[in-house]
Amino acid sequence: GGPAILEECRRIRAERYLDGLPTGNAVATTAGDLPARWVIHTVGPVYSAGEDRSDLLASCHRESLKVADQLGARSVAFPAISTGVYGYPVAEAAPVAVSAVRAAATNVEDVRFVLFDRASYDVFEQALSRATE
Numbered sequence: 594g595g596p597a598i599l600e601e602c603r604r605i606r607a608e609r610y611l612d613g614l615p616t617g618n619a620v621a622t623t624a625g626d627l628p629a630r631w632v633i634h635t636v637g638p639v640y641s642a643g644e645d646r647s648d649l650l651a652s653c654h655r656e657s658l659k660v661a662d663q664l665g666a667r668s669v670a671f672p673a674i675s676t677g678v679y680g681y682p683v684a685e686a687a688p689v690a691v692s693a694v695r696a697a698a699t700n701v702e703d704v705r706f707v708l709f710d711r712a713s714y715d716v717f718e719q720a721l722s723r724a725t726e
Contacts, residue, residue: 594625617652619660633657637675651693658699668703687720
Protein backbone atom coordinates (compact mmCIF):
# COMPACT_ATOMS: atom_id res chain seq x y z
CA GLY A 594 0.00 0.00 0.00
CA GLY A 595 2.97 2.33 0.29
CA PRO A 596 4.03 4.88 2.86
CA ALA A 597 0.68 6.71 3.02
CA ILE A 598 -0.85 3.89 5.09
CA LEU A 599 1.99 3.85 7.60
CA GLU A 600 1.92 7.63 7.85
CA GLU A 601 -1.80 7.63 8.61
CA CYS A 602 -1.39 4.79 11.15
CA ARG A 603 1.26 6.82 12.95
CA ARG A 604 -1.00 9.88 12.99
CA ILE A 605 -3.96 7.89 14.35
CA ARG A 606 -1.79 6.39 17.06
CA ALA A 607 -0.34 9.75 18.05
CA GLU A 608 -3.76 11.41 18.17
CA ARG A 609 -6.08 8.66 19.47
CA TYR A 610 -4.26 5.55 20.64
CA LEU A 611 -1.07 6.47 22.47
CA ASP A 612 -0.76 2.92 23.82
CA GLY A 613 -1.75 1.33 20.51
CA LEU A 614 -5.07 0.11 19.20
CA PRO A 615 -6.67 -2.19 21.78
CA THR A 616 -7.20 -5.83 20.85
CA GLY A 617 -10.56 -6.33 19.18
CA ASN A 618 -10.94 -2.71 18.03
CA ALA A 619 -10.67 -1.40 14.47
CA VAL A 620 -9.75 1.78 12.61
CA ALA A 621 -9.55 2.73 8.95
CA THR A 622 -6.86 4.41 6.91
CA THR A 623 -6.38 5.28 3.30
CA ALA A 624 -5.55 2.34 1.05
CA GLY A 625 -2.49 4.13 -0.26
CA ASP A 626 -1.40 2.48 -3.50
CA LEU A 627 -3.70 -0.53 -3.09
CA PRO A 628 -6.66 -0.96 -5.46
CA ALA A 629 -9.15 -0.23 -2.66
CA ARG A 630 -10.60 2.83 -0.97
CA TRP A 631 -9.62 1.99 2.61
CA VAL A 632 -7.73 -0.44 4.78
CA ILE A 633 -9.43 -1.39 8.01
CA HIS A 634 -6.92 -2.32 10.70
CA THR A 635 -7.71 -4.52 13.68
CA VAL A 636 -5.62 -6.11 16.39
CA GLY A 637 -6.35 -9.78 16.88
CA PRO A 638 -5.72 -11.67 20.09
CA VAL A 639 -2.62 -13.75 20.69
CA TYR A 640 -3.75 -17.35 21.06
CA SER A 641 -3.76 -18.91 24.50
CA ALA A 642 -4.59 -22.56 25.10
CA GLY A 643 -5.41 -21.67 28.70
CA GLU A 644 -7.70 -18.70 28.09
CA ASP A 645 -10.65 -18.39 25.72
CA ARG A 646 -10.03 -15.29 23.63
CA SER A 647 -12.67 -16.01 21.01
CA ASP A 648 -14.69 -12.98 22.15
CA LEU A 649 -11.77 -10.75 21.20
CA LEU A 650 -11.41 -12.47 17.83
CA ALA A 651 -15.12 -12.05 17.15
CA SER A 652 -14.85 -8.40 18.17
CA CYS A 653 -12.21 -7.85 15.49
CA HIS A 654 -14.74 -8.83 12.84
CA ARG A 655 -17.70 -6.97 14.35
CA GLU A 656 -15.70 -3.77 14.90
CA SER A 657 -14.21 -3.93 11.41
CA LEU A 658 -17.70 -4.20 9.96
CA LYS A 659 -18.83 -1.24 12.09
CA VAL A 660 -15.97 0.82 10.66
CA ALA A 661 -16.91 -0.36 7.17
CA ASP A 662 -20.48 0.80 7.78
CA GLN A 663 -19.26 4.20 8.96
CA LEU A 664 -17.27 4.51 5.73
CA GLY A 665 -20.17 3.35 3.56
CA ALA A 666 -18.22 0.32 2.33
CA ARG A 667 -20.24 -2.36 0.60
CA SER A 668 -17.56 -5.06 0.56
CA VAL A 669 -14.88 -6.21 3.00
CA ALA A 670 -12.10 -8.77 2.65
CA PHE A 671 -10.83 -10.39 5.84
CA PRO A 672 -7.69 -12.44 6.32
CA ALA A 673 -7.74 -15.23 8.89
CA ILE A 674 -7.13 -12.80 11.76
CA SER A 675 -4.63 -13.94 14.42
CA THR A 676 -3.79 -17.23 12.67
CA GLY A 677 -0.29 -16.20 11.67
CA VAL A 678 2.32 -15.13 14.20
CA TYR A 679 -0.37 -14.76 16.89
CA GLY A 680 -0.77 -18.54 16.80
CA TYR A 681 -4.56 -18.91 16.69
CA PRO A 682 -5.33 -22.32 15.17
CA VAL A 683 -7.25 -21.90 11.92
CA ALA A 684 -9.68 -24.64 12.99
CA GLU A 685 -10.62 -22.57 16.06
CA ALA A 686 -10.55 -19.16 14.35
CA ALA A 687 -12.71 -20.04 11.34
CA PRO A 688 -15.98 -20.77 13.18
CA VAL A 689 -15.52 -17.66 15.32
CA ALA A 690 -14.91 -15.47 12.27
CA VAL A 691 -17.77 -16.93 10.24
CA SER A 692 -20.23 -16.71 13.15
CA ALA A 693 -19.24 -13.14 13.99
CA VAL A 694 -19.69 -11.99 10.40
CA ARG A 695 -22.99 -13.82 9.94
CA ALA A 696 -24.40 -12.37 13.19
CA ALA A 697 -23.20 -8.80 12.62
CA ALA A 698 -25.76 -6.11 11.98
CA THR A 699 -24.13 -4.49 8.97
CA ASN A 700 -24.87 -2.87 5.64
CA VAL A 701 -21.85 -4.57 4.07
CA GLU A 702 -23.18 -6.71 1.24
CA ASP A 703 -20.12 -8.79 0.35
CA VAL A 704 -17.73 -10.27 2.91
CA ARG A 705 -14.87 -12.42 1.69
CA PHE A 706 -12.25 -14.34 3.57
CA VAL A 707 -8.97 -14.11 1.69
CA LEU A 708 -6.84 -16.95 2.96
CA PHE A 709 -3.17 -17.86 2.79
CA ASP A 710 -3.43 -21.41 1.54
CA ARG A 711 -5.80 -24.15 0.42
CA ALA A 712 -5.83 -25.80 3.85
CA SER A 713 -7.09 -22.58 5.46
CA TYR A 714 -9.65 -22.17 2.70
CA ASP A 715 -10.95 -25.67 3.33
CA VAL A 716 -11.31 -25.01 7.08
CA PHE A 717 -13.21 -21.76 6.47
CA GLU A 718 -15.40 -23.46 3.88
CA GLN A 719 -16.29 -26.17 6.43
CA ALA A 720 -17.07 -23.52 9.06
CA LEU A 721 -19.35 -21.75 6.60
CA SER A 722 -21.09 -25.00 5.68
CA ARG A 723 -21.72 -25.77 9.37
CA ALA A 724 -23.02 -22.24 9.98
CA THR A 725 -25.59 -22.52 7.17
CA GLU A 726 -26.90 -25.99 8.08
